[in-house]
Structure formats: C-alpha cells, structure tokens
Amino acid sequence: MQTMKNSNRDLLVLVKDAYTNKEAMQHELQQLNKLLVNFETLESFCIAHEVFDIQKYRILKKKSQLQKVIERETLKPFMFICNKN
Structure with a gap:
C-alpha cells in the first residue's frame, strides 16, 4: 500500500474541555496521526x-x-x- 507524504502537518484540534492536560492532548494527536496515515493513500485519493x-x-x-x-x-x-x- 502506497501512502502519500505527510511528515509535517499542522492539526487544529478543538476540545470541549479546556483543561485537558498536555499528555492527554499529545496522545490524542498521535492517535489522529495514526488514523490519517491509514486513510491518506493514493487509493483513497483516487x-x-x-x-x-x-x-x-x-x-x-x-x-x-x-x-x-x-x-x-x-x-x-x-x-x-x-x-x-
């Protein structure tokens, strides 16, 4: 499976709870990046x-x-x- 290049990206994440700790936010961003890598393929683009x-x-x-x-x-x-x- 071929993936599109996306090594650097800026994500805007809106959260309901403004008091989320930094570790939880970092974990959330890692999970989002894992999901996006799976969906951002040439196949899904086409x-x-x-x-x-x-x-x-x-x-x-x-x-x-x-x-x-x-x-x-x-x-x-x-x-x-x-x-x-």
Missing part, C-alpha cells in the same frame, strides 16, 4: 477525486489516469482535480 479535462471533454476516473495527473508538477490548462463530494 476514490474521492476525479479530473475534468475540459479541452478533451472527458472525465478521468481510473487510478492510473489520476496518478499521472497528480504526479505532474503543474496541471495542464483547463484540467481540474475535483472532489466527488
């Missing part, structure tokens, strides 16, 4: 996204097609990566 190629009037949905597009340094003009939500 399931949740598609590419609109306006110049060729087509929608790219296959994993191999999406992978080629996202590996480019810049998108070609009139190509849009869209979340399916």
Whole structure:
C-alpha cells in the first residue's frame, strides 16, 4: 500500500474541555496521526477525486489516469482535480 507524504502537518484540534492536560492532548494527536496515515493513500485519493479535462471533454476516473495527473508538477490548462463530494 502506497501512502502519500505527510511528515509535517499542522492539526487544529478543538476540545470541549479546556483543561485537558498536555499528555492527554499529545496522545490524542498521535492517535489522529495514526488514523490519517491509514486513510491518506493514493487509493483513497483516487476514490474521492476525479479530473475534468475540459479541452478533451472527458472525465478521468481510473487510478492510473489520476496518478499521472497528480504526479505532474503543474496541471495542464483547463484540467481540474475535483472532489466527488
């Protein structure tokens, strides 16, 4: 399974109890990072996204097609990566 690079990240965590101790918060952040590493894969990215190629009037949905597009340094003009939500 291939994972996307995410070595450094900033997380904004909202808690109900403002008096949570630092160790509990650190544990919570570690658990969130473990969860996110499992879900942030190329496979799940390709399931949740598609590419609109306006110049060729087509929608790219296959994993191999999406992978080629996202590996480019810049998108070609009139190509849009869209979340399916």
